Amino acid sequence: MARRRKRLSILGSTGSIGVNTMEVACGFPDRFEIVGLAAGRNVERLAHQIQRVKPRWVAVQDRDAASALERQLPAGHGKLEIFWGQEGYCRVASQDDVDMVVSAIVGAAGLLPTLAAVAAGKDVALANKETLVIAGEVVTRMLESTGGRLLPVDSEHSAIFQALQGNPRTAVKRLLLTASGGPFFGKTLEDLATVTPQAALRHPNWSMGPKITIDSATLMNKGLEVIEAHWLFQVPVDAVAVHIHPESIVHSMVEYVDGSVIAQLGVPDMKIPIAYALSYPERLPVQVPSLDLLALRSLTFYPPDVETFPCLNLAYRAARMGGTMPAVLNAANETAVDAFLSGRLAFTDIAALIARVMDAHDVMPADTVQRIQEADRWARETAKALVNGAEKVYEAFQNA
Ligand SMILES: NC(=O)C1=CN([C@@H]2O[C@H](COP(=O)(O)OP(=O)(O)OC[C@H]3O[C@@H](n4cnc5c(N)ncnc54)[C@H](OP(=O)(O)O)[C@@H]3O)[C@@H](O)[C@H]2O)C=CC1
Ligand SMILES: CC(=O)[C@@H](O)[C@H](O)COP(=O)(O)O
Numbered sequence: 001m002a003r004r005r006k007r008l009s010i011l012g013s014t015g016s017i018g019v020n021t022m023e024v025a026c027g028f029p030d031r032f033e034i035v036g037l038a039a040g041r042n043v044e045r046l047a048h049q050i051q052r053v054k055p056r057w058v059a060v061q062d063r064d065a066a067s068a069l070e071r072q073l074p075a076g077h078g079k080l081e082i083f084w085g086q087e088g089y090c091r092v093a094s095q096d097d098v099d100m101v102v103s104a105i106v107g108a109a110g111l112l113p114t115l116a117a118v119a120a121g122k123d124v125a126l127a128n129k130e131t132l133v134i135a136g137e138v139v140t141r142m143l144e145s146t147g148g149r150l151l152p153v154d155s156e157h158s159a160i161f162q163a164l165q166g167n168p169r170t171a172v173k174r175l176l177l178t179a180s181g182g183p184f185f186g187k188t189l190e191d192l193a194t195v196t197p198q199a200a201l202r203h204p205n206w207s208m209g210p211k212i213t214i215d216s217a218t219l220m221n222k223g224l225e226v227i228e229a230h231w232l233f234q235v236p237v238d239a240v241a242v243h244i245h246p247e248s249i250v251h252s253m254v255e256y257v258d259g260s261v262i263a264q265l266g267v268p269d270m271k272i273p274i275a276y277a278l279s280y281p282e283r284l285p286v287q288v289p290s291l292d293l294l295a296l297r298s299l300t301f302y303p304p305d306v307e308t309f310p311c312l313n314l315a316y317r318a319a320r321m322g323g324t325m326p327a328v329l330n331a332a333n334e335t336a337v338d339a340f341l342s343g344r345l346a347f348t349d350i351a352a353l354i355a356r357v358m359d360a361h362d363v364m365p366a367d368t369v370q371r372i373q374e375a376d377r378w379a380r381e382t383a384k385a386l387v388n389g390a391e392k393v394y395e396a397f398q399n400a
């Protein structure tokens with residue numbers, strides 16, 4: 001008997017993960033049916049995706065984007081329902097006729113739609129690491145009551161998930177996250193003071209959206225991933241270590257109590273972890289180049305330089321403090337990255353700004369969405385005020 005196709009809703013379909021997910025899912029039309037799509041403002045790309053996969057529901061950021069999308073589509077676009085705003089995203093994430101939600105909206109904007117999917121008991125292929133960073137406790141509690149599952153898409157977490165298969169959780173000693181080191185690996189603080197957004201956006205191995213690419217350059221991406229691993233695999237934060245591995249071939253490792261270390265390797269292509277999340281526990285014959293270790297010859301590993309890249313330790317500090325502090329770390333980081341990308345903040349001030357916002361925060365329990373959102377709002381306002389102050393100093397520095 002032919003098995004029923006898995007019905008997918010892809011949140012963030014117009015982004016880097018979203019487009020890769022479309023490629024994987026469309027490559028296996030007998031396995032997957034894309035029934036929901038959600039994007040921010042890129043209605044042109046979304047309209048193409050709608051023509052290609054004919055979903056039943058889509059959502060965009062606001063009413064204006066919904067009207068713009070309508071204009072891009074041929075008249076009388078079948079049974080398609082168009083929603084907008086957070087409520088619209090949550091509807092696309094929680095429809096009864098959806099089996100799996102791919103959570104790939106960037107940043108805290110992905111929180112409520114992801115929670116809606118978890119609350120509805122969906123399997124969630126999770127790329128949006130920020131959700132677990134800011135609301136790990138709430139998500140964990142929800143999963144316990146709904147029986148839904150999180151399938152990691154983030155390459156390191158997919159590697160760990162794969163390395164855990166068939167082994168007892170009680171035998172895990174440490175998780176070893178690998179980090180490429182980003183485009184500024186080996187640079188000094190002095191070198192970093194004047195780097196441009198253009199240079200920071202040139203990731204050595206991965207092609208990704210702008211926010212995560214800057215996070216890779218500051219090592220905040222790895223800090224967020226430490227917190228993500230803590231919640232996803234239920235291990236203490238201090239049992240998650242980071243090794244710089246500039247080749248991005250070993251995607252992460254699990255060290256067991258008997259001294260065995262199990263790693264997952266592959267070419268740096270997100271189609272691999274995406275396909276595993278979509279098809280788990282099966283494996284799909286995805287179109288990616290074979291890993292040629294003979295051509296590579298060597299794989300290298302270094303300790304992270306936390307003096308030059310302080311964001312990693314800020315994330316460990318936030319995770320140890322717990323409560324609302326990781327939400328504050330994340331919101332301050334999103335504000336700082338945005339300011340850096342628009343030329344209002346120096347690269348080295350990203351970490352300095354986050355540290356100042358964290359120092360000013362009184363930690364609260366992060367046991368409700370309301371408390372998390374309040375902390376997020378406060379951190380953004382505080383960070384913006386600091387950016388406005390720093391901007392004047394930065395302008396003067398650039399004009400000097
Ligand atoms: N790219 C990668 O390889 C990896 C990404 N991740 C994680 O996956 C997530 C997505 O990353 P990536 O695909 O690179 O990001 P992109 O910037 O490429 O894409 C972001 C997506 O989110 C949408 N979006 C942006 N802002 C909003 C908003 N306020 N409301 C609703 N939708 C919004 C965008 O819509 P539009 O463009 O239409 O405005 C787009 O579809 C991030 O959390 C990232 O950390 C994790 C591992 C690897
Ligand atoms: C592809 C992926 O999972 C990214 O999170 C990647 O890990 C970023 O590279 P860095 O290792 O440089 O942070």
Ligand SMILES: [Mn+2]
Pocket residue numbers: 154155156225
């Ligand atoms: Mn990653």
